[in-house]
Amino acid sequence: MINVTELTKTYGKNQVLKGITTHVRQGEVVALIGPSGSGKSTFLRCLNLLEKPTSGIITIDDIELTSKHTDIGAVRQRIGMVFQHFHLFPHMTVMDNITFAPRKVKGLSAEAAKERALALLERVGLSDKADSYPSRLSGGQKQRVAIARSLAMEPDIMLFDEPTSALDPEMVKEVLAVIQGLASSGMTMLIVTHEMKFAREAADTIYFMDDGKLVEQTPPEQFFANPQSERARRFLEQVL
Ligand code: ADP
Ligand code: MG
Numbered sequence: 001m002i003n004v005t006e007l008t009k010t011y012g013k014n015q016v017l018k019g020i021t022t023h024v025r026q027g028e029v030v031a032l033i034g035p036s037g038s039g040k041s042t043f044l045r046c047l048n049l050l051e052k053p054t055s056g057i058i059t060i061d062d063i064e065l066t067s068k069h070t071d072i073g074a075v076r077q078r079i080g081m082v083f084q085h086f087h088l089f090p091h092m093t094v095m096d097n098i099t100f101a102p103r104k105v106k107g108l109s110a111e112a113a114k115e116r117a118l119a120l121l122e123r124v125g126l127s128d129k130a131d132s133y134p135s136r137l138s139g140g141q142k143q144r145v146a147i148a149r150s151l152a153m154e155p156d157i158m159l160f161d162e163p164t165s166a167l168d169p170e171m172v173k174e175v176l177a178v179i180q181g182l183a184s185s186g187m188t189m190l191i192v193t194h195e196m197k198f199a200r201e202a203a204d205t206i207y208f209m210d211d212g213k214l215v216e217q218t219p220p221e222q223f224f225a226n227p228q229s230e231r232a233r234r235f236l237e238q239v240l
Helices: 040-047 072-078 094-104 110-123 139-151 169-184 196-202 220-225 230-239
Strands: 002-011 014-024 029-033 055-060 079-082 157-161 188-192 205-210 213-218
Touching (some): 002 040, 029 040, 040 157, 040 188, 079 139, 094 110, 094 139, 110 139, 169 196, 205 230, 213 230
Parallel strands (some): 029 188, 079 157
Antiparallel strands (some): 002 014, 205 213
16 A cells, blocks of 8 residues: 655755665554654655655555655545644634544535544544543543544544653553554554554554664564564663
8 A cells, every 4th residue: 555665865964764665555554663763753754745755756555655746735635644742723622623624625514524523532432522622631632632633534544653652651541542443443554652562462563663774574473572683672672
């Protein structure tokens, strides 16, 4: 579904992505792990063109994202992204946060957008929060709203950049449970995470990134039991 060929990204003189080649199947769940500064966020951001790749090719199905002629807006609608710091609209209720883009971008009627939002709120366990403002929610609740908001655009692919890193420990579980549910439903996903137990249980494939390269792409059992590279071995010693 996603094909990446020799992707590079350079900021000034700093080459942050040093030639990434991979492909993600439909329904595959990828956990992207690696040291801070290794390029994980940059890689995700290139996948939905929040960053412009310096060179290389990214295709999603038959659409080449890196072609000049591609409609970036249309591509982004197919790819949902959830960030560490939620980015909810503070002046809107939960309901309005979720219905805003489907109405404005997809032209859904108020009624249809609301119906969809209610179904999604139920899915993330927040049916009773539709009329609340974000400031009244816990971090875990905010993140679940952010996930519902993203899903309201009916993306084919979901990207998560450290979705639980800003949360108090007791809220991590509820957010991971929602992501795990999405994984089980067949959503294609890439998740940057420091939650190794979650990565092991939820992912089909672990991508280990170090210094701008994908050093390993292996099933979790293999990665955690017997990492191939010295770098991954050292990383695991530090985090496990
Ligand atoms: P990770 O998510 O793995 O911690 P990032 O992708 O955020 O890594 O960053 C990788 C490198 O790219 C870091 O050295 C960071 O300083 C640099 N970087 C990221 N974004 C920018 C930017 N907008 N401008 C300049 N340098 C950046
Ligand atoms: Mg990052």
